Amino acid sequence: MTDLDFEYLRGYLKQRSGLALTPEKRYLVESRLTPVCRRFGLPALRDLVGALRLARDGAIERAVVEAMTTNETFFFRDRVPFDLFRDVILPEALARNAGRRRLRVWSAASSTGQEPYSLAMLLQEAAPRLAGWQVEIVATDLSTEVIEKARLGLYSHFEVQRGLPVQWLLKYFTQSGEQWTIAPSLRAMVDFRQINLLHGFETLGSFDVIYCRNVLIYFDAPTKSDILARLAGSLAPEGALLLGAAETVIGLTDRLSPHPKHRGLYGHAEVARPAAVRAAAAG
Known part of the structure; x- marks a missing residue:
């Protein structure tokens, strides 16, 4: 070459x-x-x-x-972002949205589906608290090939061994030879779509939770800034954005701020700042 x-x-x-x-x-x-x-x-x-x-x-x-396009992924990758969803993000969203009883989650670089299906499992485990709620998981990726694989929900023995608890493998998958198929109830929870983050994604609507992990690291600073600004536009006022461990909003956008206690978790800058700081800025 x-x-x-x-x-x-x-x-x-x-x-x-x-x-x-x-x-x-x-x-x-x-x-x-x-x-x-x-x-x-x-x-x-x-x-x-x-x-x-x-x-x-x-x-x-x-x-x-x-x-x-790098499509490295596995179930419950890095674990902490999923523990945060279960222990912090989901309880807060349920309390905040109790009136309208609706929850929208976006996996913005879903690859072959392990991330959105991991979230679907957590939501399935929380089903008693979500009775009567409208729950949507939208999963997007640039690659049509990996989106088609994700829709099938068919994984090799190697793939299901990476990060997936054995009890959940037996609970949510069916084995057929060397392949494992995810439960139809979980497949039905996820709406897979082909989306290029470089282009407009406003038609997806607003989300309470956005996972955009381990994709920004491949972009230059101006592209990161542009995508983060548009992600902020798709995030509900008190919503949660999760980035990868090597990613940040600092120095790239003033619309989002890190959570004061949880690494990798971000929210709208005005919401994320402590109340005393907001009051001082106001007057």
Whole structure:
């Protein structure tokens, strides 16, 4: 792959997916896109770049973006964000929304579905407290391929072993040979949609809880700022935003602030600031 081809791919992926590739990631581009060349019968990466320049084959364009999009995930990944949901976020949301009895949750980079299905399990465990409530989980991802896999709810033995408690595996999955299928009741709880975070997502509406974890790390600062500002616009006034352990809103937007007690948890700046500080600012 020539320097010109690499620079073209960097610009192409930045425009299509927001992925900010540094020069030292050249090896990653070659390793992930070489199988795409084989899949479409292209002799080399220069031929793949040529096909992208012609912009005549949408299948190749989608394959390139999806090959470069990291889809590493597992059930209850990092655990703490899910403990926060169960112990802090959900009780507060139930108290706050008791009048309208509605709860909306968005998994904004859902990959193959483990994150939204983990949330669905927690909500299923809390079912007695949610009787009579309208509960929605919207799960989105850039990749149509992983969205289709997520909709199937079909996982390998390796996938269900990663982070999933054994008792919940037996409770919420059915085994068929080497595959495990998630319960239809959980699949019915999640609405999977293909969404590119670089584009508008206002049509999704407002959410009480947004999980956007381990995706912003792949973007440059201006892209992060833009996405965070728009996420703030989709977050309910006292809603909760959860980011990955290596992600933050600090220095990127003044619309969101860290929670004073819980790392990785964010809310609207005016709500997150202590009452005394808000009062001082007001007058």
